[in-house]
Amino acid sequence: MLNIAIDGPSGVGKSTIAKAIAKRLGIIYLDTGAMYRAAAYFALKKGADVNDESQVKPLLSELNMEIRYAGGVQTIYVNGEDVTPYLREHHMSKAASDISALPSVRIKLVELQQAIARSADIVLDGRDIGTVVLPNASHKFFVTADAAERAKRRLIELREKGSDITFAEILKDIEKRDYNDSHRAHSPLKKADDAVLIDTTNMTAEQAVEAVLGYIAR
Ligand code: DC
Numbered sequence: 001m002l003n004i005a006i007d008g009p010s011g012v013g014k015s016t017i018a019k020a021i022a023k024r025l026g027i028i029y030l031d032t033g034a035m036y037r038a039a040a041y042f043a044l045k046k047g048a049d050v051n052d053e054s055q056v057k058p059l060l061s062e063l064n065m066e067i068r069y070a071g072g073v074q075t076i077y078v079n080g081e082d083v084t085p086y087l088r089e090h091h092m093s094k095a096a097s098d099i100s101a102l103p104s105v106r107i108k109l110v111e112l113q114q115a116i117a118r119s120a121d122i123v124l125d126g127r128d129i130g131t132v133v134l135p136n137a138s139h140k141f142f143v144t145a146d147a148a149e150r151a152k153r154r155l156i157e158l159r160e161k162g163s164d165i166t167f168a169e170i171l172k173d174i175e176k177r178d179y180n181d182s183h184r185a186h187s188p189l190k191k192a193d194d195a196v197l198i199d200t201t202n203m204t205a206e207q208a209v210e211a212v213l214g215y216i217a218r
Helices: 014-025 032-045 053-062 090-099 103-119 129-133 147-160 167-183 205-217
Strands: 003-007 028-031 065-070 073-078 122-126 139-144 196-199
Touching: 003 014, 003 129, 014 028, 014 122, 014 205, 028 032, 028 073, 028 103, 032 053, 032 065, 032 073, 032 090, 032 103, 032 122, 053 103, 065 103, 090 167, 103 122, 103 129, 122 129, 129 139, 139 205, 147 167, 196 205
Parallel strands: 003 122, 003 139, 028 122, 139 196
Antiparallel strands: 065 073
16 A cells, blocks of 8 residues: 655645645545644634634534545535635634644544545645654655745745735744644654655755655655
């Protein structure tokens, strides 16, 4: 069974790399960050504080998350509603980072991720795939890039969408999320000891994909 784990901080291009790998190998891609975003969407819609375990935990029994694939594209349904269009909104990044620190949320989503990974050859990206979700993954990668380089890439992306956000604002957001994700008590962002480190600061996305495929082929 092919289980490829790609972990790393926000905005490093994990999803671009993971999607390209899935396409080249003809396997499915699971964006686990989108699952935390969907959980945040659900909790916010219910009026809960996404930082508060005592408010979020009791709601989780009502959360039915379903991942479907059509033409290689992942769609997330929350209680039957396609929530995919809302997940990349700017405020959802912070809400997802906050809710992902809650143990009850992690337990639920990790179980779902493990069940999906058992069902098919798959590449997953996230923060804890190689350390917690699939410690026995057949291949593990930890992708990094300097925060300033990540902010620069994100700025280009957001400017193309017409946003007038500044470089300084994006950099501050990225540094804050890096700190949150790597300092939380449960499953912090961390390179697995046996993961291959890929630093993409001076690489194009294509070069990063080739580097990962090169290791898989070995
Ligand atoms: O990759 P992303 O930006 O879509 O992830 C959103 C948030 O979810 C991010 O702040 C960290 C969290 N996350 C996590 O804790 N574990 C994962 N496996 C994936 C994402």
